[in-house]
Amino acid sequence: MGVFSYGMKYWKKHVPCAALCQFMGFIAIALDLVLPLLGALFVDFILTDKGVGSDGGVFSFLTDGRFGEPQTWRLFFSITIVFAACVVLREIIIYTRNVLFQYNGLCFENEMRDYTYKKLVELDSGTVAAYNTGELLTTMNSDIITFKEMLSRVLQNLGDSFFVLVLSFTLLALNSLWMLIIPAVVGPVLLFVLVRYTRAARRVSQNIRNNNARMNLTVQENINAVRLIRSFANEDVEERKFDAVNTGLRDSYYEQVDVSAKFGLAFNTIRHVAYVSTVAIGAVLVLNGAFLVGIMTACITYVSKIMDHLTQVSNNLYQLQYGLVSGGRIMEFLERKTRIPEPERPQKVSGRPEIELKNVSVTAEGKPLLKHIDLKIPFGKKIGFMGGTGSGKSVLLKSLVRIYDATEGQILINGKDVREYELDDLRNVFAYVFQDVFLFSNTIDANIAFYAPNVDKEEVMRVAELAQAGGFIRSLPQGYETIVGEKGLGLSGGQKQRISIARALLKNAPVLVLDDASSALDVITERKLMRAIKDNYPDRTILIAAHRVSSLADCDEILYMQDGEIIERGTFEELIAQNGRFAEIYRMQAEEGVVDDLHAAFEAGEGSA
Numbered sequence: 001m002g003v004f005s006y007g008m009k010y011w012k013k014h015v016p017c018a019a020l021c022q023f024m025g026f027i028a029i030a031l032d033l034v035l036p037l038l039g040a041l042f043v044d045f046i047l048t049d050k051g052v053g054s055d056g057g058v059f060s061f062l063t064d065g066r067f068g069e070p071q072t073w074r075l076f077f078s079i080t081i082v083f084a085a086c087v088v089l090r091e092i093i094i095y096t097r098n099v100l101f102q103y104n105g106l107c108f109e110n111e112m113r114d115y116t117y118k119k120l121v122e123l124d125s126g127t128v129a130a131y132n133t134g135e136l137l138t139t140m141n142s143d144i145i146t147f148k149e150m151l152s153r154v155l156q157n158l159g160d161s162f163f164v165l166v167l168s169f170t171l172l173a174l175n176s177l178w179m180l181i182i183p184a185v186v187g188p189v190l191l192f193v194l195v196r197y198t199r200a201a202r203r204v205s206q207n208i209r210n211n212n213a214r215m216n217l218t219v220q221e222n223i224n225a226v227r228l229i230r231s232f233a234n235e236d237v238e239e240r241k242f243d244a245v246n247t248g249l250r251d252s253y254y255e256q257v258d259v260s261a262k263f264g265l266a267f268n269t270i271r272h273v274a275y276v277s278t279v280a281i282g283a284v285l286v287l288n289g290a291f292l293v294g295i296m297t298a299c300i301t302y303v304s305k306i307m308d309h310l311t312q313v314s315n316n317l318y319q320l321q322y323g324l325v326s327g328g329r330i331m332e333f334l335e336r337k338t339r340i341p342e343p344e345r346p347q348k349v350s351g352r353p354e355i356e357l358k359n360v361s362v363t364a365e366g367k368p369l370l371k372h373i374d375l376k377i378p379f380g381k382k383i384g385f386m387g388g389t390g391s392g393k394s395v396l397l398k399s400l401v402r403i404y405d406a407t408e409g410q411i412l413i414n415g416k417d418v419r420e421y422e423l424d425d426l427r428n429v430f431a432y433v434f435q436d437v438f439l440f441s442n443t444i445d446a447n448i449a450f451y452a453p454n455v456d457k458e459e460v461m462r463v464a465e466l467a468q469a470g471g472f473i474r475s476l477p478q479g480y481e482t483i484v485g486e487k488g489l490g491l492s493g494g495q496k497q498r499i500s501i502a503r504a505l506l507k508n509a510p511v512l513v514l515d516d517a518s519s520a521l522d523v524i525t526e527r528k529l530m531r532a533i534k535d536n537y538p539d540r541t542i543l544i545a546a547h548r549v550s551s552l553a554d555c556d557e558i559l560y561m562q563d564g565e566i567i568e569r570g571t572f573e574e575l576i577a578q579n580g581r582f583a584e585i586y587r588m589q590a591e592e593g594v595v596d597d598l599h600a601a602f603e604a605g606e607g608s609a
Contacts (some may be wrong), residue, residue, distance in 0.1 A: 040294030082228035105152030134217025150323025201318035346422035352379035359409035382554030387561035431509035432519035469498035493520035
């Protein structure tokens with residue numbers, strides 16, 4: 001399917017309004033094209049008496065004597081009133097049309113943003129990760145605007161230009177076939193230049209669009225990585241990188257200017273040659289008595305309009321190419337298929353979720369992430385996951401809510417495959433705290449209340465206290481109304497983690513998942529946090545992935561993972577007794593003083609919030 005026909009799927013509901021605007025444009029153009037004829041009447045019937053004996057053309061009713069004789073004030077005012085009426089009516093129509101087509105285009109733009117945002121939310125993480133951020137921002141913002149402009153404005157302008165050409169050719173033919181000589185000769189030359197311009201314009205448009213995407217990505221990365229850049233004193237490197245991208249964007253616009261200037265020169269040269277030639281032919285016809293001066297000026301105006309609108313066609317075709325490039329990007333994005341599809345007949349999760357993994361393997365991009373996992377998690381149990389980076393802990397936890405889909409085996413909740421459940425309903429069963437904490441540029445209160453924005457302030461404060469966040473929040477100048485920077489800039493890693501844990505606790509889901517969610521907390525704060533969760537949520541399933549042994553000490557079962565497999569499992573005591581990998585890490589952390597310090601601190605009643 002072509003880009004244009006694809007866009008019509010979304011534009012078709014706006015076609016009636018666009019058609020009305022086009023029709024109004026045709027009326028305004030017709031009024032504009034009769035004004036030269038009224039001007040001719042002024043020359044031939046008011047300034048001179050050369051028009052006496054002629055029929056006055058479409059305005060013969062003005063020259064038959066009923067509205068005044070030639071070279072009289074009465075006829076002058078009659079023509080002036082008709083001229084003014086045409087101008088006023090034309091302006092009213094143009095104003096109304098402009099308001100309508102802008103409104104129509106903005107409605108379409110709003111809808112397309114909605115479609116692309118919903119597609120972004122619908123796509124799985126792997127598919128979204130295939131795009132860089134700059135590409136996505138360009139697609140969801142400037143590409144939509146450009147595509148909207150193509151459908152709502154550029155196509156109407158092309159329609160206007162073609163109508164002007166047809167009507168101008170007709171009026172010229174009605175007055176003198178000789179005046180069609182120049183448009184007939186110049187037209188093919190202009191068409192040849194136009195085709196070459198269109199090809200160059202498409203290439204330049206693609207280049208500009210790609211460089212804009214690179215610029216968006218570079219700026220976005222530098223904003224997000226500002227702390228990293230400063231900590232490495234790497235500002236010079238990033239400035240050079242930005243300069244290179246900025247230069248590339250500038251050069252692409254230079255190329256656009258160069259192409260536009262070269263072809264603009266060609267179009268203007270052709271237009272001026274046509275104008276001068278038309279004046280010469282008109283003068284010969286007037287001197288030979290075949291033409292009146294007024295009609296000659298009108299015909300010259302029509303030839304000029306033909307040349308002007310042929311140039312306008314070229315400009316609009318350039319913008320059309322730009323719109324097609326953007327439309328192609330939008331089409332490619334909207335037609336992306338998620339790797340995590342909704343079931344045809346979605347089920348609802350009912351009752352307490354009993355989780356079971358049967359021979360589950362997950363492969364992504366040809367790489368095995370999980371291998372033959374068998375696990376039962378009865379409701380209300382506290383399960384710990386441990387292992388090195390890349391061991392598969394996070395993949396296993398994310399596969400429960402289909403961020404990853406099992407490529408082999410089954411993940412069951414209450415005996416049904418998770419792929420049978422409606423995605424939103426399935427994910428509402430879980431409250432996640434991910435490794436990479438994300439906070440919105442909003443108040444702390446709003447970040448905690450993300451799942452339930454209208455929840456009482458007391459509930460926000462309650463979960464913040466359980467997450468050991470209440471103390472530092474109260475110490476902030478504006479407390480819970482403190483605005484956090486983008487992605488939580490301005491807060492420490494531990495503070496961000498505690499806010500995200502409070503956000504998950506407020507959701508009050510049956511299953512709480514903490515994916516290395518306390519790595520930035522000191523062991524005392526972490527221990528108090530885990531105790532508060534255990535005491536206040538005794539009827540919840542809690543799944544914890546961690547690198548510290550202290551985070552998992554109270555779990556009913558601990559799984560040690562390596563290379564996507566479970567290689568050790570059991571209670572804390574059982575794993576120590578096995579003297580395997582888990583016990584080795586325990587001894588290493590004990591030697592570092594973590595375990596001893598923990599017990600000593602609690603015996604002394606110390607700790608910090």
